[in-house]
Amino acid sequence: xxxxxxxxxxxxxxxxxxxxxxxxxxxxxxxxxxxxxxxxxxxxxxxxxxxxxxxxxxxxxxxxxxxxxxxxxxxxxxxxxxxxxxxxxxxxxxxxxxxxxxxxxxxxxxxxxxxxx
Amino acid sequence: xxxxxxxxxxxxxxxxxxxxxxxxxxxxxxxxxxxxxxxxxxxxxxxxxxxxxxxxxxxxxxxxxxxxxxxxxxxxxxxxxxxxxxxxxxxxxxxxxxxxxxxxxxxxxxxxx
Numbered sequence: 001x002x003x004x005x006x007x008x009x010x011x012x013x014x015x016x017x018x019x020x021x022x023x024x025x026x027x028x029x030x031x032x033x034x035x036x037x038x039x040x041x042x043x044x045x046x047x048x049x050x051x052x053x054x055x056x057x058x059x060x061x062x063x064x065x066x067x068x069x070x071x072x073x074x075x076x077x078x079x080x081x082x083x084x085x086x087x088x089x090x091x092x093x094x095x096x097x098x099x100x101x102x103x104x105x106x107x108x109x110x111x112x113x114x115x116x117x
Numbered sequence: 118x119x120x121x122x123x124x125x126x127x128x129x130x131x132x133x134x135x136x137x138x139x140x141x142x143x144x145x146x147x148x149x150x151x152x153x154x155x156x157x158x159x160x161x162x163x164x165x166x167x168x169x170x171x172x173x174x175x176x177x178x179x180x181x182x183x184x185x186x187x188x189x190x191x192x193x194x195x196x197x198x199x200x201x202x203x204x205x206x207x208x209x210x211x212x213x214x215x216x217x218x219x220x221x222x223x224x225x226x227x228x229x230x
Contacts, residue, residue, distance in 0.1 A: 042222050111160065
């Protein structure tokens, strides 16, 4: 069975450009999460989807960051006017239950390494 | 605010030796506690989790962790480390107030022959 996949695995962009990062969750998983992991740090929560809706987007750092999950499966994290400080590994995870993400087992993808020059 | 502290940035152990990775949390109520492992080029994988009940939790790959409320700790242990255990280990806490999930900064484990 396929796990969580993320594309691209690496993305290099220039300051000010727009980027999209894609996450394909495990089939049937209703919950989907995005995290950002900076060098030497643990993952930092960005946003949590339950189905198509964002159940909690309190971790998005500012309005340059936006995420969608229009059909309740694939999700796209969108970053406008990228800054050098956005450079990090962006992780996606999914989980099967609706128990609240503070207690669900999350299955993580390998991440997308974003470098902003 | 909830937080997770992993005091050891990097630990080196010999293969076959025992291992203990420390995790301390700050949370007002009973937390939901997790340990994840991140191997190079791989996604984070759940080792074990604690919600309630028996404070000694068994996980995959021979790992266990013990929840100690009095010390606000959830340390990860393994009696005999294998070279394949070399990886980054993250402790995490889930909060049911505000629907939050926090990771520690991680402990990097090196295993020497």
